[in-house]
Amino acid sequence: xxxxxxxxxxxxxxxxxxxxxxxxxxxxxxxxxxxxxxxxxxxxxxxxxxxxxxxxxxxxxxxxxxxxxxxxxxxxxxxxxxxxxxxxxxxxxxxxxxxxxxxxxxxxxxxxxxxxxxxxxxxxxxxxxxxxxxxxxxxxxxxxxxxxxxxxxxxxxxxxxxxxxxxxxxxxxxxxxxxxxxxxxxxxxxxxxxxxxxxxxxxxxxxxxxxxxxxxxxxxxxxxxxxxxxxxxxxxxxxxxxxxxxxxxxxxxxxxxxxxxxxxxxxxxxxxxxxxxxxxxxxxxxxxxxxxxxxxxxxxxxxxxxxxxxxxxxxxxxxxxxxxxxxxxxxxxxxxxxxxxxxxxxxxxxxxxxxxxxxxxxxxxxxxxxxxxx
Numbered sequence: 001x002x003x004x005x006x007x008x009x010x011x012x013x014x015x016x017x018x019x020x021x022x023x024x025x026x027x028x029x030x031x032x033x034x035x036x037x038x039x040x041x042x043x044x045x046x047x048x049x050x051x052x053x054x055x056x057x058x059x060x061x062x063x064x065x066x067x068x069x070x071x072x073x074x075x076x077x078x079x080x081x082x083x084x085x086x087x088x089x090x091x092x093x094x095x096x097x098x099x100x101x102x103x104x105x106x107x108x109x110x111x112x113x114x115x116x117x118x119x120x121x122x123x124x125x126x127x128x129x130x131x132x133x134x135x136x137x138x139x140x141x142x143x144x145x146x147x148x149x150x151x152x153x154x155x156x157x158x159x160x161x162x163x164x165x166x167x168x169x170x171x172x173x174x175x176x177x178x179x180x181x182x183x184x185x186x187x188x189x190x191x192x193x194x195x196x197x198x199x200x201x202x203x204x205x206x207x208x209x210x211x212x213x214x215x216x217x218x219x220x221x222x223x224x225x226x227x228x229x230x231x232x233x234x235x236x237x238x239x240x241x242x243x244x245x246x247x248x249x250x251x252x253x254x255x256x257x258x259x260x261x262x263x264x265x266x267x268x269x270x271x272x273x274x275x276x277x278x279x280x281x282x283x284x285x286x287x288x289x290x291x292x293x294x295x296x297x298x299x300x301x302x303x304x305x306x307x308x309x310x311x312x313x314x315x316x317x318x319x320x321x322x323x324x325x326x327x328x329x330x331x332x333x334x335x336x337x338x339x340x341x342x343x344x345x346x347x348x349x350x351x352x353x354x355x356x357x358x359x360x361x362x363x364x365x366x367x368x369x370x371x372x373x374x
Contacts, residue, residue, distance in 0.1 A: 059364035062353035064317055066367065067297055069345045074291035074331065076231060078268075080222030082242065084281045085271065086188055086214035089196075090115055092203040094181040105195045109186040109212065116184040116197060116209040123179040130168070130175040137161070137168035190214040191277070215277040220250065222287050223265035229255065231291050238270050243284040248272040252289070296331055296339045297347070304328075304338065305354045314340075315354035316347050317365055323350065323357040 096118035103115050141161040148158045194211035197203060220240045224232065236252045250272035259266050270287060272279070303314055305325075313327040326347075328340040343349075348365070350357070357363055 059321065059362040060353065060357055061364045061366070062323075062350045062357065064348050064350050064365040064367055065299075066346065066348045067299060069295045069297055069343070071293050072296045072298075072331070072339055073293050074231075076224075076228055076289045076291055078222040078224055078228075078287050078289075080220060080285055080287060082279060082281050082283045082285055083219045083221050084213045084215070085217055085219050086190065087193070087211070088187060089194075089211045090184050090186075090209045092116075092118065092181075092184065092205055092207050092209060094118060094178055095204050096121060096182065096202070098197050098199050098201045098203060098209070101195065101197065101199050103192045103195070103210065105192055107192045109190060109192060111186055111188045113186045114183055115186055115192070115212070116203075118182040118184070118203060120179060120182050123175070123182065127172075127175040127179055130172040134165075134168040134172045137165040141165040184209050186212055188212070188214055189216070213281070216274040217250075217271045218248075218274040218279050218281065220248075220270040220272060220285050220287055222268050222270075222285075223260070223263060224255075224268050225265055226259060229266040229268070232268060232289060236289060238287055238289040240270060240272055241286045241288070242279065243286075244280075246279055248274075248279060294331065294341065295345075296341050297328075297343050298337050298339050299349065300336065300351070301333065301338045303349055303351050303354065314343070315350040315357060316343075317350065317363060321363055321365070323354075323359060323361050323363050325359050 098116055099119040100114075100117040102113070102117065103109060109115065141158075141164070144158045144161040148155070190212045192210055193213045196208035196210060203209065220238075232252060232255055234252055234255055238250060238252060240248045240250060242248075250270040252268060253271045254267070254269040256267040268287075299314075304312055305315060306312055307325050307327070311327045312330070313325055316324050316326050318324050326343060328342040331339040331341060348367075350363070350365070351368060353363075
């Protein structure tokens with residue numbers, strides 16, 4: 001037999017004897033205190049895949065950081081639009097031809113200025129007639145009163161003259177009012193937004209003459225969610241920033257007591273001064289309201305985790321080095337950090353590994369330095 005065959009047979013016998021001995025070392029691992037083949041690191045310790053029983057009960061390693069609460073100035077920011085505070089359509093209260101239009105579209109008017117004048121027609125004559133009838137009725141009543149005092153007139157005669165006097169007085173007031181209604185005047189300072197009538201047009205009772213809008217003050221109207229409306233009060237100051245670049249300060253004058261059924265939001269009005277009319281109505285605006293400062297914690301949003309019931313919170317480490325879930329409420333979500341409430345003033349939170357530990361589990365924490373803060 002050739003020598004090569006003898007060597008091959010010897011090597012084959014050696015391999016068979018080595019495998020039969022039961023000593024197999026893979027990757028440099030032997031029997032000395034290391035996990036058996038197939039073992040893996042779990043949150044609880046070292047567990048064998050084939051037999052998932054706890055082999056070694058040791059704390060799960062995590063990274064953590066101790067943080068303290070800070071005072072945070074709360075600001076509520078909502079978007080809305082500008083609106084005029086007063087808008088009225090002036091309508092005719094008596095029928096007649098438009099004799100004069102004293103304003104043009106876009107003109108500024110003051111309270112009491114003439115806007116439209118309807119022809120007086122026979123109204124002045126009716127007024128003169130009513131004045132004469134009133135004077136005659138008053139004279140008759142005075143004479144009847146004198147005669148009654150002297151005993152020369154009956155009581156019913158005095159009452160008749162009194163009724164005639166009251167009727168004449170009512171007719172006089174009606175004639176004066178009808179004549180006054182021929183002058184349609186501006187009820188407040190503002191601008192002529194629309195001129196609905198033209199000179200010579202016939203206006204009936206209720207027909208529009210012009211539309212007046214007030215420029216000062218102006219309203220910034222926003223819709224606030226039901227979660228935030230309770231933080232606002234009438235009289236609070238706020239800052240408005242218009243999309244056109246103008247800015248203004250104002251006071252909250254109105255907060256709706258009932259929500260809009262469609263949006264479940266509440267109407268809030270901010271009144272801002274607009275003496276020169278620079279601010280226009282219907283412009284998109286952003287409203288910022290400074291609220292009372294609150295004590296909160298700030299950290300990276302990656303620290304947040306969820307409980308089994310869906311609550312959002314963080315994993316903290318108690319004095320026994322055990323992980324504890326604490327629910328929090330998010331106040332603000334910024335680009336690289338979140339502000340939350342619901343934690344103790346000083347607390348140690350797990351920053352790495354919080355999603356791999358259970359409530360009450362023993363942990364071994366490596367504390368981060370302050371430089372790791374967001």
